[in-house]
Amino acid sequence: MLSVNVEKRLGEITVATTFETAGGVTALFGPSGAGKTSIVNMIAGLIAPDRGRIALDDTVLFDSAARINLPPHRRRIGYVFQEGRLFPHLSVAQNLDYGRWIGGFDPDAAERARIVDLLDIGALLGRRPGRLSGGERQRVAVGRALLMKPRLLLLDEPLASLDRARKLEILPYLARLRDEAKVPMIYVSHQAGEILRLASQVVRIEDGRVLAVGGLELLDAEPAH
Amino acid sequence: MFDLTPEEWTAVALSLRIALAATAAALPLGIAVAWLLARKNFWGKALLDAMVHLPLVLPPVVTGYLLLIWFGRKGPVGAFLADHFGIVFSFRWTGAALACGVMAFPLLVRAIRLSFESIDRRLEDAASTLGASGFWVFVTVTLPLALPGVIAGMVLCFAKALGEFGATITFVSNIPGETQTISAAIYTLTQVPGGDAAALRLVAVAVVISFAALIASEWFARRAGLRYHGD
Numbered sequence: 354m355l356s357v358n359v360e361k362r363l364g365e366i367t368v369a370t371t372f373e374t375a376g377g378v379t380a381l382f383g384p385s386g387a388g389k390t391s392i393v394n395m396i397a398g399l400i401a402p403d404r405g406r407i408a409l410d411d412t413v414l415f416d417s418a419a420r421i422n423l424p425p426h427r428r429r430i431g432y433v434f435q436e437g438r439l440f441p442h443l444s445v446a447q448n449l450d451y452g453r454w455i456g457g458f459d460p461d462a463a464e465r466a467r468i469v470d471l472l473d474i475g476a477l478l479g480r481r482p483g484r485l486s487g488g489e490r491q492r493v494a495v496g497r498a499l500l501m502k503p504r505l506l507l508l509d510e511p512l513a514s515l516d517r518a519r520k521l522e523i524l525p526y527l528a529r530l531r532d533e534a535k536v537p538m539i540y541v542s543h544q545a546g547e548i549l550r551l552a553s554q555v556v557r558i559e560d561g562r563v564l565a566v567g568g569l570e571l572l573d574a575e576p577a578h
Numbered sequence: 579m580f581d582l583t584p585e586e587w588t589a590v591a592l593s594l595r596i597a598l599a600a601t602a603a604a605l606p607l608g609i610a611v612a613w614l615l616a617r618k619n620f621w622g623k624a625l626l627d628a629m630v631h632l633p634l635v636l637p638p639v640v641t642g643y644l645l646l647i648w649f650g651r652k653g654p655v656g657a658f659l660a661d662h663f664g665i666v667f668s669f670r671w672t673g674a675a676l677a678c679g680v681m682a683f684p685l686l687v688r689a690i691r692l693s694f695e696s697i698d699r700r701l702e703d704a705a706s707t708l709g710a711s712g713f714w715v716f717v718t719v720t721l722p723l724a725l726p727g728v729i730a731g732m733v734l735c736f737a738k739a740l741g742e743f744g745a746t747i748t749f750v751s752n753i754p755g756e757t758q759t760i761s762a763a764i765y766t767l768t769q770v771p772g773g774d775a776a777a778l779r780l781v782a783v784a785v786v787i788s789f790a791a792l793i794a795s796e797w798f799a800r801r802a803g804l805r806y807h808g809d
Contacts, residue, residue, distance in 0.1 A: 398707075426714075498707075
């Protein structure tokens with residue numbers, strides 16, 4: 354279970370957010386500029402809240418009162434960025450294995466084969482990221498984050514940079530991921546359609562604040578943008 | 579290939595040795611300083627930046643003289659190094675390498691710093707979420723991505739070290755077989771009657787070495803660039 358209670362001033366807006374997730378796929382839903390990415394960055398440890406507490410199961414990731422701020426490399430939280438951010442100097446296979454290698458873990462061939470198969474990226478392993486299509490790149494990025502065996506997977510608008518056809522290509526993989534990988538996920542999007550396909554819990558965010566936490570019915574409340 | 583006399587070969591070999599030693603010694607420090615300047619904000623950063631660039635704007639004779647004062651046998655640093663580690667710079671080829679390294683340092687730092695600054699920091703964030711500590715992010719992401727700039731800096735450093743004259747001759751003089759580099763040898767030859775032919779031979783050697791270094795760096799940089807964009 355993830356519990357987030359943070360406050361952070363970012364230029365014009367102040368993110369002041371409190372919510373808890375129960376596992377499965379939780380969507381952070383709201384218009385662009387609502388502070389969704391900042392919240393996810395705080396969970397990952399890439400930016401520090403001004404105040405508050407973030408805990409994942411029984412691990413405190415951040416606690417301003419207790420002066421705890423676990424650095425991102427010690428949080429074991431997988432992060433799929435909007436733009437993929439694959440390492441351009443490494444092959445697809447090396448990108449996939451980076452997390453286990455840098456963490457000093459033994460390779461898990463069975464798990465790797467399963468994820469490569471799940472995301473259908475077997476044919477890409479020898480390629481360089483520079484030559485992948487947008488959809489292929491995001492699938493590899495998902496695989497890279499999964500292979501480090503994260504305790505939580507953050508997906509920040511992973512489909513936003515793709516055209517409609519590519520989105521439809523990736524969505525089924527993400528749905529399979531939800532059903533088979535058993536990793537709790539935070540899925541950030543301003544597209545109700547994607548969330549409808551994937552999430553079970555919705556956190557509605559506007560101007561840095563949580564408007565409501567609930568089920569998929571929150572998507573219909575009013576258009577997010 | 580070139581019909582050089584043994585003395586001239588000595589000067590060529592010495593120049594190469596000095597330039598290579600200067601580049602090799604300056605590289606680790608250059609990477610560290612470039613990284614500090616590109617990534618960190620600290621008190622005295624402007625001062626460090628100015629000090630690094632000083633040899634670029636000071637007259638080389640001044641730099642050479644300052645080295646003589648500090649690193650000479652009786653200088654504060656020179657005496658300390660000689661007494662405790664047996665390292666002597668004055669009138670040795672190591673002193674020439676020191677002078678060349680100092681003179682070339684700004685060029686090395688500048689090239690590496692620029693390439694650090696052009697790296698997409700978001701890739702470093704991605705590496706940290708995958709479990710890489712700051713040190714490993716640097717080794718596995720930052721440094722490999724900066725490689726073309728590092729190579730360019732090394733070549734600039736090597737070329738500058740190869741051609742350095744003013745600071746070297748001021749600091750360690752012009753001793754054949756010990757501190758007489760190609761540049762110093764050419765200078766000496768142009769000061770004596772009938773030295774023109776020998777001077778021209780060394781000029782040809784200097785041109786060939788510089789040219790080869792440039793082509794080699796181009797090749798390395800292109801290969802490194804291809805690794806990021808090819809498949």
